[in-house]
Amino acid sequence: MAHTPTGLKRWLMSTNHKDIGTLYLIFSLSMLFLGGAFALVIRAELFEPGLQYVDPHFFNQMTTVHALVMVFGAVMPGFVGFANWMIPLQVGAPDMALPRLNNFSFWILPFAFTLLISSFFVPGGAPAAGWTLYAPLTIQGGMSVDMAIVAIHIMGVSSIMGAINVIVTVLNMRAPGMTLMKMPLFVWTWLITAFLLIAVMPVFAGAVTMLLTDRHFGTAFFDPAGGGDPVLYQHIFWFFGHPEVYIMILPAFGIISAIIPTFARKPLFGYSSMVFATAAIAFLSFIVWAHHMFTVGMPLQGELFFMYSTMLIAVPTGVKIFNWLSTMWRGSMTFETPMLYSIAVVFLFTIGGLSGIMLAITPVDFQYHDTYFVVAHFHYVLFSGAVMAMMGGAYYWLPKWTGHMYNETLGKWHFWLTTIFFNITFFPQHFLGLAGMPRRYADYPIQFTEFNQWSSVGAFGLGISQLLFVYIIVQTVRGGEKATDEVWENPEGLEWTVPSPAPFHTFEEQPTVK
Amino acid sequence: MNPQHRKTAIKSTMIAVAMFGFGYLLVPLYDVFCEVTGFGGRTDIVATDEKGNQTENFEIDENRLVRLQFTGHAATPLPWDFKAGQFQAELKPGQLYEFYYIAKNNGLTDITAQSTFNVTPAIAGGYIKKLECFCFSQQTLKAGEERRMEVKLLVDPSIPVNINELSLGYSFFQAKNVAQN
Ligand code: HEM
Ligand SMILES: [Cu+2]
Numbered sequence: 001m002a003h004t005p006t007g008l009k010r011w012l013m014s015t016n017h018k019d020i021g022t023l024y025l026i027f028s029l030s031m032l033f034l035g036g037a038f039a040l041v042i043r044a045e046l047f048e049p050g051l052q053y054v055d056p057h058f059f060n061q062m063t064t065v066h067a068l069v070m071v072f073g074a075v076m077p078g079f080v081g082f083a084n085w086m087i088p089l090q091v092g093a094p095d096m097a098l099p100r101l102n103n104f105s106f107w108i109l110p111f112a113f114t115l116l117i118s119s120f121f122v123p124g125g126a127p128a129a130g131w132t133l134y135a136p137l138t139i140q141g142g143m144s145v146d147m148a149i150v151a152i153h154i155m156g157v158s159s160i161m162g163a164i165n166v167i168v169t170v171l172n173m174r175a176p177g178m179t180l181m182k183m184p185l186f187v188w189t190w191l192i193t194a195f196l197l198i199a200v201m202p203v204f205a206g207a208v209t210m211l212l213t214d215r216h217f218g219t220a221f222f223d224p225a226g227g228g229d230p231v232l233y234q235h236i237f238w239f240f241g242h243p244e245v246y247i248m249i250l251p252a253f254g255i256i257s258a259i260i261p262t263f264a265r266k267p268l269f270g271y272s273s274m275v276f277a278t279a280a281i282a283f284l285s286f287i288v289w290a291h292h293m294f295t296v297g298m299p300l301q302g303e304l305f306f307m308y309s310t311m312l313i314a315v316p317t318g319v320k321i322f323n324w325l326s327t328m329w330r331g332s333m334t335f336e337t338p339m340l341y342s343i344a345v346v347f348l349f350t351i352g353g354l355s356g357i358m359l360a361i362t363p364v365d366f367q368y369h370d371t372y373f374v375v376a377h378f379h380y381v382l383f384s385g386a387v388m389a390m391m392g393g394a395y396y397w398l399p400k401w402t403g404h405m406y407n408e409t410l411g412k413w414h415f416w417l418t419t420i421f422f423n424i425t426f427f428p429q430h431f432l433g434l435a436g437m438p439r440r441y442a443d444y445p446i447q448f449t450e451f452n453q454w455s456s457v458g459a460f461g462l463g464i465s466q467l468l469f470v471y472i473i474v475q476t477v478r479g480g481e482k483a484t485d486e487v488w489e490n491p492e493g494l495e496w497t498v499p500s501p502a503p504f505h506t507f508e509e510q511p512t513v514k
Numbered sequence: 515m516n517p518q519h520r521k522t523a524i525k526s527t528m529i530a531v532a533m534f535g536f537g538y539l540l541v542p543l544y545d546v547f548c549e550v551t552g553f554g555g556r557t558d559i560v561a562t563d564e565k566g567n568q569t570e571n572f573e574i575d576e577n578r579l580v581r582l583q584f585t586g587h588a589a590t591p592l593p594w595d596f597k598a599g600q601f602q603a604e605l606k607p608g609q610l611y612e613f614y615y616i617a618k619n620n621g622l623t624d625i626t627a628q629s630t631f632n633v634t635p636a637i638a639g640g641y642i643k644k645l646e647c648f649c650f651s652q653q654t655l656k657a658g659e660e661r662r663m664e665v666k667l668l669v670d671p672s673i674p675v676n677i678n679e680l681s682l683g684y685s686f687f688q689a690k691n692v693a694q695n
Contacts, residue, residue: 097516097519097522097523098515098519098523160530163526164523164526164527164530167522167526168519168522168523168526171522172516172518172519172522198526198529198530198533199529199530199533200533201530201533202530202531202533202534202536202537203533203534203536203537203540204537205534205537206534206535206536206537206538207537210538210541221541223687224589224628224630224685224687225589225627225628225687225688225689226628226689227628227630229544229548232540232541232544235540235544236537236540239537239540297634297636298636299636299637300637
């Protein structure tokens, strides 16, 4: 019988999917706070018109690094953490297929982010060109751009390895009897996400490598001085960038598809249509990228193609929303914290989807592009989609992970504070954008003051509320009411057949699924 | 390692490696795409023989006039003055037209620069056929030197009837050693 390693060695050398999952989740939460701190610098500066606390160049560093940290540090590793913990438990496998690779893909992440963050201390400061790192601006930046490029390479390698691990595990290690169409939806969404990752992360790696060689090795992919084209960078970036946004939302769809049936006490409505909708979204995500570039001067045919293909994505997305609603329809619902989060995700993500449709209309996007309307859009899909789904998932599986129930009252407080402050922060940004306030500026004309003040107050509330999240997690790890193996009332899935807390080794003998 | 796992892992890795290559493949693909569609304001060239004589002929459309407007711009930090010798011109589609820009190096050293060009509306790019252009190669100006830079082009008579006004923009950038495209 294998023993449980202890101390520092347990974590540094870990090849256990649960420990690595925990490491990923802790890392993700830390990055949420780091990225959040940068966001609060932005919101403090924007509380009033004029320049108060930071100079515009530093402000631009904040917007850039905030986004890079949130996307590559908080959201993506967070989902990998969930994948590590839950995929083996949900498919009835003893561990991930490639445990040593798993260890490696986690432990290179802290290096990547140390590199990115230390770029604040080099001459010229951190990258300030926006998370999209558009050329030609990034051809001109200081050495921090090179540091960011290397950091992105490391993050890319990490997520590609994580994705390969998921693919191998899901394809080869499912318990006997678990056919593909019997897999929990979280496993499905992650499998598809993993394919998206290995398809587009290398393209992004290619784009930043071209930037790097343009900067230092005399190539001119994007540099007009040598015959290159800056718009080409945008095409390559968004060829990665749009599938990337689905990489950040599909696992969230998986999480809430696990939670809603449990608390509606009904099986998930339209399971196979969910699987096909996920696959359709993933496929379509490759042919819509230029909706981020409507204003670069595309021919009419191009504008029309990307407008229609983008709108087409709303169809499978709508299928999912209706399936969640139908699952809840006439269910005997109860509203524990994970369920509250899931319902909020369905509602608020839909708001983000609707603003997305507005942005997809080419002629109006000429007005909305690069305004706060876009900022509002992607925070509705990313914060109240991806991040809040992870919060819901954390409450849902925390009892399985720790063996203790979390404090339900505090959980609900955390939910309501988060939801209310989130909306106070981001809803007014729709109006700011429609009124013409551009994104990524440290200052604004006075007519935008009030909405910005709402937004800043909301942001500080939202940030502070997350301390409660940490408190609840720590409290649950330390003790609390003992969780049963099932935790909830008749939840579906193999993870509920193992004891709570899930022991270090599970499913050494694979269960059989009927 | 379990051989089945190894097989799946190798296949997935191969996809990732291939997609890295695909990222680079997008560069020539984009180029071809622009050439074919005129996307990005790309222009076309008139076929010539090795002596530079025109081998491709167009019939002049006597019933139309297309107006061309010219702009010029030297990108910072290039210390050049660069402007069109004429503000605009009207020409018949198919008619060969010559015009020039004036560039002056205000710097204290000899400088080599490369010009890019752009046509608006982008869709018209493919109908601008160039025979000769200073933008085909890098240009070197001695310190203080001023020079006329010639362009010879014609507008393809098959240009859609709704396009009657185009602007042609040239921007000079300080040259890098390697030209990519
Ligand atoms: C119905 C689905 C959606 C549609 C129709 C849609 C459409 C769009 C469009 C047209 C833009 C470009 C706006 C502009 O820059 O002018 C945009 C931006 C963006 N979208 Fe969406 N979107 C959808 C869903 C999502 C989802 C699910 C996510 C992420 C989870 C997402 C994340 C983003 C981000 C991050 C940006 C801004 C990128 C940037 O410029 O920094 N969107 N969306
Ligand atoms: Cu997109």
